[in-house]
Amino acid sequence: MALPDQRQLQTINEIAEALCDVERRRLLFLCESLDTDNSVGSLKAMLKSKVMCYERGDLFLKELMLQLRRFDILRKVFKTSKEELERNLTCRQVLPRFRILMANIGEDLVNEDLDNVKFLLTSTLPREKVEKSKNFLDVIIELEKLDIVSPERVDFVENCLQNIGRLDLAKKVTAYKMSVVTSEQHSSQQQKCRAPRPFPPSNSCHPLQQTRRGQSPHSATGIIPAPVYREQNCQSHLDCYKFNTNPRGVCVIIDCVGNDGDADVFWSHCWTDECQLEQGHHRSIYLKALTDALHKGQRRKTHLVAVHTEVNGAIFEHNKRNPGANYHIDLKHTLRKDLYLQ
Template structure:
């Protein structure tokens, strides 16, 4: 072994022994390892293996320590200061920019943020892995193992951060993606010729002229990004064409239809949305055909009214795909049918305007012997209406916010039952009257309440499916 390698080996042993378990965990990830063993012995073994393969040099170790903020070790082992290291690393990096980004995001995440992330991804990552995750880095490691996240694909992470209200961190992911597009880890220079370079500082990402929002339709699951192909690219001087907000009227902001088929929380929602200055219509104890009749009436009503938003709340027994209303198990209204009633094609006057759905369903067993006659999308009427100019074409499924919560039907047997989901939603909406709060931030509060409820080990667990294709910020 060459003298330089012997010296590097001693440096590795001394370095690993000076780190705590959290720093070891972060170091492993920065080095490209997804191993869960963060012991000092494992770190030493991994670094030795990389040294033998020629993947480690002094610059590599210096950048590692810099990312770990261990400038004390840098001073002791490499006789260099923080300023000198930052100048050295300004334009030259050995570590993966993607892994540095993820490690830094993990450091910036508060405990509450981590709880919200765990809740949102509880159906994506195995429960045991979610429970054992100590930080956001552990979560990303599991997502990488599932091939849902990689250095070439960070949209999933960006959307997750947006949906827990950490837009600041989501913007960092977006800037990384736009400025890079791929992982630009520089090849390692053979350690025999590496010398300490006394210039350069931490990477400074170029600030793009405008950062568009990247929304995915389903929270917690990687799906096809909504492509606004019909929308011409328009950019204003202040770059607000994409991140602008929906403009709501001063009078009635829009129509809110509430359909309560169990008789518990309809009045609570009526009071809440009335306080938010919506024109509220409450219907109780409807069957499936009655629901369709009411909703089609709303569609016709919008043709004669200038509404800036639409809200639909439904409380009903149901299955995974259907709302049963007050009918027996032989009939059902598909959830997709409910949403498609208000697409830009079916309801042109709502094209380009936010359409919000809040669904509380109480799951009942699906009986295999019952032949359900579903209302299908092809049975719906679609009237033509040229509501928008050619320069403002909006994709059919744009501007939708879909929040569907389900729990077990057995709760309805309790005389004083109130939906945890709807109670949290109304409380968060009422507080938003006092201070301007983005709808996604409101829902983050709802997510947190439900997560805490489920963590208490209650028999009545709640589950949420949140997806949206909002193109702008929405403040109610």
């Protein structure tokens, strides 16, 4: 989506300034950020980049407040109640279930539990990493970095909780794990009974609009449309698109026109100063982040908007570390359903 409007910016400022240090740390985790800087300024910048990725940015912010149990902010800033928001989120939850589960487990662990978990990890994580982990979410982030834990792999967490005697929490992980398996089986069955209908590529591809003076977009001269399939209804409750990928260039235009004649657009555009591109050693941070996120999203069955959220985070981190070599990113979409890579 486009940049947050003035009202959303004001809302983000009010949220960031109202949260304590622990709440800001938990919010960063829920937003899939690995940033250790949980200052108010850093949180504001992160939330701005996240809101850009959602057509309904307000709903994203409201769900964050719900998970933080800041019902006072829901009432004061968003003029809604916990009960009303929960009804609205019944079929359109935004935040990843895995991160919600881990954050809730972290809330339920007492200090003794955390010490026992850290003791179990002495042979898995470097000692300094274990000592620097102040809470359960810090531990999960370190395990994620080693690819030991992910939304699809929670056995390690389940075993840890069983070993420290927190069988109540281990059962929650087991239930989550079973729901992931059920979802994958449902998706597999859905693919077997669907009837994909390829749409011919458009006769013409619209080039990128004229960019700012002295800046160059990350796009190739030749733009090759990729075949896209829209999911036929197969008695499925999953509200999503699926499409097959055939990437053959730096820039791919996806022309997705449904049976109802409405076009759904997902547009990601990144640009940087031309002087950067002219450097012989230059390697595009955007293309690297996009490639990594797409591969990971395909493997983990993550929908495309969430994939691009990770790209936004990588660009944000790069810009913070390299203020003189900034990238600018713009995301727009009109997706009404989730879109998954196959």
